[in-house]
Amino acid sequence: MNPKVEHALGTLLRGVRADEKYLAFNDPRFAVAPPSLSLTSSAFVNGGAIPKRYAGPGVGDNISPPLGWGDLPATTRELALIVQDPDAPLPRPVTHVAVTGIPIGWAGLAEGALAPNAGPPLAFARGSFGRIGYSGPRPVLGHGRHRYVFQIFALSRKLVLPPQPKLDLVLAGIAETILARGVLIGTYERA
Numbered sequence: 001m002n003p004k005v006e007h008a009l010g011t012l013l014r015g016v017r018a019d020e021k022y023l024a025f026n027d028p029r030f031a032v033a034p035p036s037l038s039l040t041s042s043a044f045v046n047g048g049a050i051p052k053r054y055a056g057p058g059v060g061d062n063i064s065p066p067l068g069w070g071d072l073p074a075t076t077r078e079l080a081l082i083v084q085d086p087d088a089p090l091p092r093p094v095t096h097v098a099v100t101g102i103p104i105g106w107a108g109l110a111e112g113a114l115a116p117n118a119g120p121p122l123a124f125a126r127g128s129f130g131r132i133g134y135s136g137p138r139p140v141l142g143h144g145r146h147r148y149v150f151q152i153f154a155l156s157r158k159l160v161l162p163p164q165p166k167l168d169l170v171l172a173g174i175a176e177t178i179l180a181r182g183v184l185i186g187t188y189e190r191a
Contacts, residue, residue, distance in 0.1 A: 003141060014144050016089040023093055024082045024167075025151040025183050029175035037182025038070045039152045043111070050148060050186035056138030059190065064097070064115070064134040068108035069152055073179045076104050076154040080174055081114075082167075087139070087146040096148065097134045098125035098170055100159045123161065125170045132164060137188035150184040 020026060025035075043065040044050050052060045069079070079102035084093040097114050101123040116124065116133025124132045139146040155177040161169060 014142070017087045018085075018090050018093045020086040020093075020147075020149070023084055023086055023149055023151065024153075024171060024174075025149065025181060027171055027175065029171075030153075030178050030181060033153075033178040033181050035182060036071055036073075036180045037152050037154055039150060039182040039184040040068050041065045041150075041184060041186070042068070044186045046184055048186065050137055050188045054136050055188060056136035059138050060136055062134070062136045063112040064109065064136070065186075066108065066111045066113075067150065067152075067184070069182065070107070071180075071182075072104060072154050075156055076179055078102065078155045078158045078177075079104065079106075080153045080155060080159070080170065081109075082151045082153075082170075083134070084149050084151070085137070085139070085146050086149060087144070089140065089143060093149075095127040095167055096131075096136065097127055098167055099123065100125070100161065100170060100173070123159075123163075125161070125165050125167055127167070137186075139188060139190055141190045143190075145187050145189040148186045148188060150186070152182045152184075153178055154180040 080100045083096040086093040088094040101121045114134035159173040
C-alpha cells in the first residue's frame with residue numbers, strides 16, 4: 001500500500017481499537033488462575049518500546065525477542081505463549097503468535113526461537129490471517145502506538161491438539177489446564 005494512503009487510513013482509524021478485554025489473558029475462563037508468573041525480555045522493559053529489530057516484515061527483521069519467565073507452580077507440566085495486539089483497528093486483537101509445547105525445563109526462549117520452522121517441542125497454532133510462527137509488530141502507519149501483549153500460561157498437563165489449530169481450540173485447552181498466567185507488554189508505533 002502506498003505509504004501516504006496507509007498513513008491517511010491509519011489516521012482516520014486512530015480511534016478504532018480491538019480492545020484488551022478480548023486478549024487471551026482476559027478470557028473469563030482463565031480468571032481462576034492467578035497472574036503470578038513473571039515474564040520478561042532483555043530486549044525491552046514492561047511497557048517500553050519494542051526495538052525495530054523485532055518488528056514485522058518490511059519494517060524490521062521479523063524475529064522474535066528473547067523472553068524469560070519464572071515463578072512456575074510446582075505442578076506445571078507445559079507452558080503456552082500467545083502474543084496479541086489489542087490496538088489493531090479490527091473487532092478482535094491480532095494474534096502475532098500462539099505456541100504450546102514449551103517445556104517446563106526451559107527458563108525462556110532465545111531471540112528468534114519462535115520462527116515458523118522451529119519444530120518440536122514447540123507446536124504452533126494459527127495466528128491471525130492464518131500465519132504460523134512469530135509475526136512482529138507492524139501497525140498501520142499513523143494509527144498510533146500499539147501494545148503487543150506477550151501472555152504466558154502454566155498448564156497442569158500437556159495439551160493434545162491437532163497440527164496448527166485455530167486459536168479458539170488452543171484457548172479451550174488452556175482453560176481446562178491453566179494453573180497461572182503472566183504478561184509482558186511492549187509497544188510499537190509507525191509514525
